[in-house]
Structure formats: structure tokens, C-alpha cells
Amino acid sequence: MSYQTGFLNHFATEAVAGALPEGRNSPQRPAFGLYAEQFSTSAFTMARAENRRSWLYRMRPTTAHGAFVPYAGAELLGAPDGSHTTPNRLRWDPLAMPETRVDFVDGMVTYGGNAGIGVHLYAATASMDARAFQNSDGEMLILPQQGALRIVTELGRMEVAPGFLALVPAGMRFRVELLDGPSRGYICENFGAPFRLPDLGPIGANGLANPRDFETPVAWYEDRDEHFEIVQKFNGRLWTTTIDHSPFDVVAWHGNSAPCRYDLSRFNTIGTVSFDHPDPSIFTVLTSPSDTPGTANCDFVIFPPRWMVGEDTFRPPWFHRNVMSEFMGLIHGVYDAKEGGGFVPGGASLHNQFNGHGPDAESTRKAMAAELKPSKIDDTLAFMFESRAIIHTSKFAMEGGLLQHDYDACWTGFEKAKLPE
Numbered sequence: 063m064s065y066q067t068g069f070l071n072h073f074a075t076e077a078v079a080g081a082l083p084e085g086r087n088s089p090q091r092p093a094f095g096l097y098a099e100q101f102s103t104s105a106f107t108m109a110r111a112e113n114r115r116s117w118l119y120r121m122r123p124t125t126a127h128g129a130f131v132p133y134a135g136a137e138l139l140g141a142p143d144g145s146h147t148t149p150n151r152l153r154w155d156p157l158a159m160p161e162t163r164v165d166f167v168d169g170m171v172t173y174g175g176n177a178g179i180g181v182h183l184y185a186a187t188a189s190m191d192a193r194a195f196q197n198s199d200g201e202m203l204i205l206p207q208q209g210a211l212r213i214v215t216e217l218g219r220m221e222v223a224p225g226f227l228a229l230v231p232a233g234m235r236f237r238v239e240l241l242d243g244p245s246r247g248y249i250c251e252n253f254g255a256p257f258r259l260p261d262l263g264p265i266g267a268n269g270l271a272n273p274r275d276f277e278t279p280v281a282w283y284e285d286r287d288e289h290f291e292i293v294q295k296f297n298g299r300l301w302t303t304t305i306d307h308s309p310f311d312v313v314a315w316h317g318n319s320a321p322c323r324y325d326l327s328r329f330n331t332i333g334t335v336s337f338d339h340p341d342p343s344i345f346t347v348l349t350s351p352s353d354t355p356g357t358a359n360c361d362f363v364i365f366p367p368r369w370m371v372g373e374d375t376f377r378p379p380w381f382h383r384n385v386m387s388e389f390m391g392l393i394h395g396v397y398d399a400k401e402g403g404g405f406v407p408g409g410a411s412l413h414n415q416f417n418g419h420g421p422d423a424e425s426t427r428k429a430m431a432a433e434l435k436p437s438k439i440d441d442t443l444a445f446m447f448e449s450r451a452i453i454h455t456s457k458f459a460m461e462g463g464l465l466q467h468d469y470d471a472c473w474t475g476f477e478k479a480k481l482p483e
């Protein structure tokens with residue numbers, strides 16, 4: 063597998079020498095009888111810095127297909143209708159692996175969502191073969207938690223193991239192959255402005271996720287004249303059609319709208335070297351801004367291994383109530399605000415708008431008693447999708463058997479403060 067590096071670069075790549083036109087996008091007759099196609103993930107008229115599009119040179123035009131009809135699988139995928147939304151702090155046990163053959167498409171399960179994002183987990187036991195998924199509703203941020211994936215996209219192939227993220231543009235066709243057997247992970251579906259690197263402000267020109275660590279596949283195609291099912295998510299529902307060849311027939315492409323992967327261990331984690339626990343925005347990997355400056359449609363934030371050195375400081379996350387809603391998951395290890403257990407790899411939690419949460423009683427007791435020498439939080443990777451809007455939960459999330467009904471109890475047993483007489 064080879065990659066080109068950089069975030070949102072203008073890449074150019076060809077799997078067959080001479081396939082990529084030079085000096086123009088749409089020659090009268092592209093090489094070898096290929097067909098040129100513009101793939102736009104921003105409006106044509108978007109400001110240059112925000113403009114995203116790629117030019118694809120493929121063996122057949124994408125237009126060669128019949129009508130899409132409603133798709134019957136993936137019954138647990140869909141937009142929550144609001145009837146299961148609660149202000150309560152929620153936490154879930156891990157999603158079980160299916161006992162039958164289930165691929166990535168049918169293995170997606172919606173936990174929550176709002177107008178800006180969809181929050182899903184997937185649990186799959188089979189690779190997709192002669193089918194592809196296309197999400198016309200939004201781009202997909204995929205975080206494997208168990209099992210490495212090979213994601214075959216129209217623009218090339220990338221491998222993503224647990225600890226990596228994959229980002230697939232809205233509208234792009236892809237299939238997911240399992241490299242290590244049963245696989246599970248998390249998905250943030252982004253209906254808003256596409257994810258980008260956050261501004262660094264006073265941090266300066268370097269730090270957090272550095273652009274050069276993002277990797278985009280080189281062009282790759284397969285020449286398979288057989289039936290392929292295309293499953294499309296459109297307007298919150300799934301649709302299907304069949305074509306007579308592989309959709310992965312793009313021989314060359316250029317442009318800046320492309321899938322990428324990123325190894326989260328490359329994140330340059332920044333924290334306090336004096337006192338107090340900084341706001342978790344310091345851990346933002348990618349952000350999808352809204353039209354209100356400073357208020358994200360969605361921030362993707364990680365809690366990676368890091369040194370804790372704060373003096374006279376309560377080091378774990380503080381107790382807090384937040385206008386932003388927070389969905390969290392755990393790739394591996396223990397999260398420093400939940401030392402009392404219950405938040406486990408493959409599990410999840412949700413703390414919706416203004417509902418108080420923070421360290422459990424066990425983490426609080428330990429942090430208040432700790433000797434404050436430098437200590438390393440190691441072997442851990444938690445993450446958060448933080449959204450400006452309430453995250454509505456699905457029926458499955460509330461009634462699917464994984465919800466921990468005793469979650470509130472992790473915040474009991476705190477002693478009352480004793481004021482001077």
C-alpha cells in the first residue's frame with residue numbers, strides 16, 4: 063500500500079503511466095478511452111481555501127446505472143427521531159460481534175445523532191466483496207477499535223488498524239475488507255463542513271495533528287466485469303442498485319477531495335507544564351466548524367498517552383457542565399476520569415448539553431490523594447465527538463440491552479465539604 067502525504071493537498075496520481083491528462087482536466091479524448099469525472103465535495107463557488115474537488119479518470123462513467131430502490135439491510139442504521147432523547151448521562155457496554163456473516167454496511171448501528179452528525183458503531187465479521195457503500199449524506203470518520211481494515215475507495219486503498227482514523231469524503235464509494243477477523247469500531251458521520259485541521263492560534267505553526275502525517279492513497283483500480291451492488295445512504299435512508307462492473311475503476315486522479323488516514327500516535331499532545339487541567343480543545347485532531355465562529359458542528363478530540371506534571375492541580379478532567387454535547391468512546395486502556403471501571407474499550411458514553419459529569423468517585427478520590435510527581439498516563443486512547451447540538455439517541459441505544467442503568471452511581475459517595483464553624 064503506498065500513500066501520498068499531507069492534509070488537503072492537491073494530489074496527482076496514476077496507476078497506469080499516461081492515464082492522467084497533463085495541463086487540462088477534461089481533454090476531448092482522455093488517454094486509453096478513460097472517462098473524466100469531476101467529484102465535488104464543496105460548491106463550485108466555495109472560496110479557494112475551502113474548495114474541494116477531484117478529477118477522476120475511470121473506465122466507465124459513474125452514470126451507467128439503473129434506479130436505486132430502498133435497501134432492506136442495516137436495520138439499526140438511521141437518524142434518531144428525537145423520541146428517545148434524554149438529558150441523562152448515558153454509558154454503554156461494548157457492541158457484541160455478530161454471530162453470523164455481517165459486513166461493514168450491515169454491521170453499522172446508530173447510537174445517536176443530530177442535524178450535524180451521526181454517531182454509529184460497527185461490528186462486522188465479513189469483508190465486503192462485490193459491493194460498495196456511498197454516503198451521500200456526509201463524510202465518514204472511521205475509528206477501528208478491534209481489527210484492522212483495508213478500505214478500498216475509488217481513489218485507492220488504505221489500511222487502518224486500531225489507533226488510526228480514516229476519513230472518507232461524502233459521496234465517495236468504498237468497500238471495507240477485514241484484515242484480522244471480527245472487527246469493531248466507531249463512526250462519526252459529518253453532515254456539516256468537512257473536517258479540517260484546527261487553527262493553532264498562539265500554539266504556533268506546529269503541533270497537535272501535523273499535516274504531513276495524513277496519508278492519502280495512490281490511484282488503484284480493479285478491472286472486474288461482474289455484478290456489484292452499490293448501497294447508498296441518502297436522506298437518512300439506505301438505497302441499493304446493481305451495476306455490471308467494479309466501481310473501483312479509477313485509473314488516475316488529481317485534486318484535493320480524497321480519503322486519508324492518520325495514525326493517532328503521531329498526535330503532538332500538548333498540555334500544562336504549570337498548573338490546572340487545560341480544556342480538552344487542546345486535544346482536537348480535526349474540526350468541522352459551524353457558521354458560528356468558535357462553536358464547532360463537531361470536534362474530534364483524543365485523549366492519548368501523555369505526561370501529567372501539573373503542580374497543585376486536580377489532574378483528571380474536572381466536574382463540568384458544557385453547552386456542547388459529548389459522545390465518547392475508548393479504543394484501548396483506561397480513561398483517567400473513569401478509574402472506577404465501566405467505561406471499557408468498545409463501549410461508549412454520552413453527556414448531553416449542560417448535564418453535569420466528570421471524574422467518577424474513584425478517580426476523584428485517587429486524584430485528590432495523589433502525590434503530584436510527574437506521572438505518565440500510558441497505554442490509553444479515548445476520544446470524543448463534541449457537537450454544538452444535543453445528541454439524540456436511537457431506540458437501539460436506549461433499549462438494545464447495552465445501556466448501563468447504574469451509570470449515575472459512579473458519582474455517589476462524595477463527602478460534603480466541611481465549612482468552618
Ligand SMILES: O=C(O)Cc1cc(O)ccc1O
Binds near residue numbers: 339341342380388420
Ligand atoms: O467529559 C469528559 O471526560 C471529556 C473531557 C475531558 C477533559 O479533559 C475535560 C473536559 C471534558 O469534557
Ligand SMILES: [Fe+2]
Binds near residue numbers: 382388413420
Ligand atoms: Fe466532558
